[in-house]
Amino acid sequence: MVAILVILTIAVFLVIDVLVRRRQLAHQPVRVFASSFVREALQKVWMGHPALTPADFRLRPDRFYDPGHTFVELEPDGTVAVGVDRFLREMMADFRLVGLVTPGQTVSRGQPIAELRSNGRTARVLSPIDGVVTLLHPAMPDEGVEPPLYSLAPQNLSEHLTRMSVGEQALVWLKGEIGKLQGVAAQLMPKPALVGATSADGGLARDPLVSECDEAEFTKIKNTFGLM
Amino acid sequence: MNRWTEKLTFWRIMFVIILAVGMVAGFRRFYLGLGATTGLSDQVPWGMWIGFDVMSGVALAAGGFTLSALVYIFNLKQFHAVVRPAILTAFLGYILVAVGLLFDLGRPWYIWHPIFFRNPHSVMLEVAWCVMLYLTVLAFEFVPAFFERLGWGKAVKVMKVGTPILVILGVLLSSLHQSSLGSLFLIVPNKLHPLWYSARLPYLFFVSAMSVGFAMVIVESYLSNRAFRKELERPIITDLGRAMMVSLIFLAVLRGQDLIGRGGLPYMFQATTEAGLFWLEIGLGIIIPVILVAIPKIRAHPQGMFYAGLAAVLGLILNRMNVSITGMAAKLGAYFPSWEELSISIMLVALGFAAFAWAVKNLPVFGPSPWTGTVVITPALETERVARQAELQPARVSIQ
Known part of the structure; x- marks a missing residue:
């Protein structure tokens, strides 16, 4: 006993x-949204700002952007650098990045390659291309330019690149993503009993744009932005 | 809300309460004596402090020698990151064992007697010496973490020179007394229930402690990650899980062969308390963890591995409690611990948690954790990916 x-x-x-x-x-x-350029860009979209430029989203012209919010950068040696784009980094404020693959491992497009952990929530980032991991880039401070996570020896590169966006097309795509974010944000914004939903009347989300979301809402956000 | 009330979490308040009650119990035990404050008697001299604090405590600290042996003797470098947390656990575990013994000894001020007044015919002499020496070795093994924290590079280098000797000493001493704790029960063939009494108790104790060494590191890593975001890389956890599974299966084979060999099987199917607790011990300590680790989806998930490790740990505690208390209850008479025994044991465990937490927060125990932590892509993950990809496909954007 x-x-x-x-x-x-x-x-x-x-x-x-x-x-x-x-x-x-x-x-x-x-905290889903940080006080960031994404929020500022979002406000510009809401306000019908006429002159959104790639700088608003800090897009780099030499990077291909995948709908799953990863980027691919072609290297002179034939490998490609893969990383998480600015949009996702800012959306998952105060995140911690955990790699899911090791050098020598073969990955295929759509396979989880990293996890973003933030305040008890986890989102898996999917590989934008097929290939063999050749290098894990060391953790680097994010100083305006998103550091790459992995280098890969790519396979089926040309086929996969056609699914991504680059240059001005990337800007169009990212504006679309900002639009989606607007939709999500509107749903998460508080709806005062007196006036109801305010975004339709020109109401802007405050900082932090969304302070709380539950697991179901977070799953919805992940689904919207191509995460697992 | 000031900075003090902000820091008052539920578990911190609980810790203070446990500490306060434990100290009151400790004072009563030393002021009034064992007879007045424990359920122990001349017939039942060993109770919860021996069964739980000492027997289970020593076994749960076995990760230190198991992992050291794997890394430094068998050269399995992938486990290197595990060695320090395992040694910390062992170090704290043995300190608490020593403190627990002080409560249990009738005259604790004679605890040093085995050093000078030796009885070479007693297994306990070997246990006492091994525990003392191993605690010293563990202190030397762990002290480089303090030196690293203080930035004493030269001292760290000096300590590293002696690491191989310390490791070999540690493995040797630990192996000796893990099995000797089982040997202690060889002198009670007529008192210990046949489900547990065996001439093979020494190596059954050794193998079970070794298995749970892996489990403890898994449990610690999970809890440390939850509390401080400091964890081991997932492939290491997966490998530890596999090692735990293999060693538990080996233990199951040994125990099965032992039970069959000495005709103990019929006792398993009797309607007795002993048989019930035996099955609980086997279920928790062997069957559940082995099944959990064998399922790839669970093995890939830290929480799944935590539950597997936790089950193994609980099973081992049950085994040691069964051997030292349950198995002898029928012959020695009833024993139930007093509130003092219970609260002192809880206090010791709480102190162990607090010390571990302090060390993880302030010393380089888990090492730097770059983002490049890794996980193996399992078939389960792959299935999930394919399902998700099919779901996501319509949303993908392509150049027109």
Whole structure:
């Protein structure tokens, strides 16, 4: 019976821990949007700003952007650098990046290659191309230019590149993504009882644009932006 | 809300309460004595402090020697990142074992006696010496973490020179007394229930401790990640899980062969408390973790691995409690721990958690954790990917 007592005591502490953890998660705000250029760009879209430029989104003309919010950069040695684009980095504020593949591993388009963890939520980023991982880039500070995560020896590169956007087309695509973000943000914005939804009347999201979202809403965001 | 109330989390408040109650119990135990404050008697001299704090504590600290041996003796470098957390666990575990013993000894001020007043015919002499020496070795093994924290590069280099000797000493001493703890029960063939009494207890203790060494590192890594975002890379956790599974299967074979060999099987199917607890021990300690780790989807998930490791840990605790208490209850008479025994044990575990948390936060225990943590793409992940890709396909944008 003493053995049972010990195991039950441990079980009681574990159950308490699970309950405490659930309570903490339930009250933990998930910051989906940071105060960032994405928010500013979003406001420009809302306000019908006529002159959105690639600089508004910090798109680089030498990078191909995948709908799953990764980029591909062609290197002179025939390899390609793959990373997470600015949009996603800003959307998952205060994230922690965890790699999911190792050098020598073959990855295919659509395979999870990294996880972005933020405030207890996890989003998996999918590989934009097929290839063999040749290098893991060391963790680097993000100083305006998104650092690459992996280098790959690509396979079926030309086929995959046709699915991505580059240059002005990337800008069009990203504006579309901002539009989607607008839709999501509108749904998450508080709706005061007196006036109802405010975005249709020109209301702007405040900083942070969305301070809280639950697991279901987060899953919806992931689905919208091609994440797992 | 000031900075003090901000830091008052639920578990911190619980820690303070546990510490306060434990200290009151400790004071009562030393002031009033064992007879007044414990459920122990002349018939039942070993209770919860020996069964849980010492027997389970030593076994759960086995990760230190298991992982050191794998890395430094068998040259399995992929486990290198695991060695330091495992050694920290072992170090803290043995300190708590020593503290637990102080509570359990009738005259704790004589704890140093085995050093000078030796009884060479007693297994306990070997256990005492091994524990003392191994605790010293663990202190030397862990001290480089302090030197690294202080930036004493030369001292770290000096300590690294002695690492191979320390590791070999540690593995040797730990192997000796892990099995010797089982040997302690060889003198009670007529008191210990046949489900547990065996001439092979020494190596059963050794193998079970080794298996749970892997489990403990998995559990620690998960909890450290949850609390401090400091964790081991996932392939290491997966490899540890596999090593745990193999060693648990090996243990199951040994125990099965042992039970069959000495005709113990019928006792498993009797309607007794012992049989029930035996099945619980086997279920928690072997069957559940092996099944969990064998499922690729669970193996790829940190939480799944945590539950597998936790089950193995609970199973081992149950085994040690069964051997030292349950298995002898029928012959020695009833024993139930007092609130003092329970609260002191809980206090010791809480102190262990607090010390581990402090070390992980302040010392280079898990090492730098770059983003390049990795995970193996399992068939389950691949299936998920294909499903998700099919779902996402219509949303993809292409150049017109």
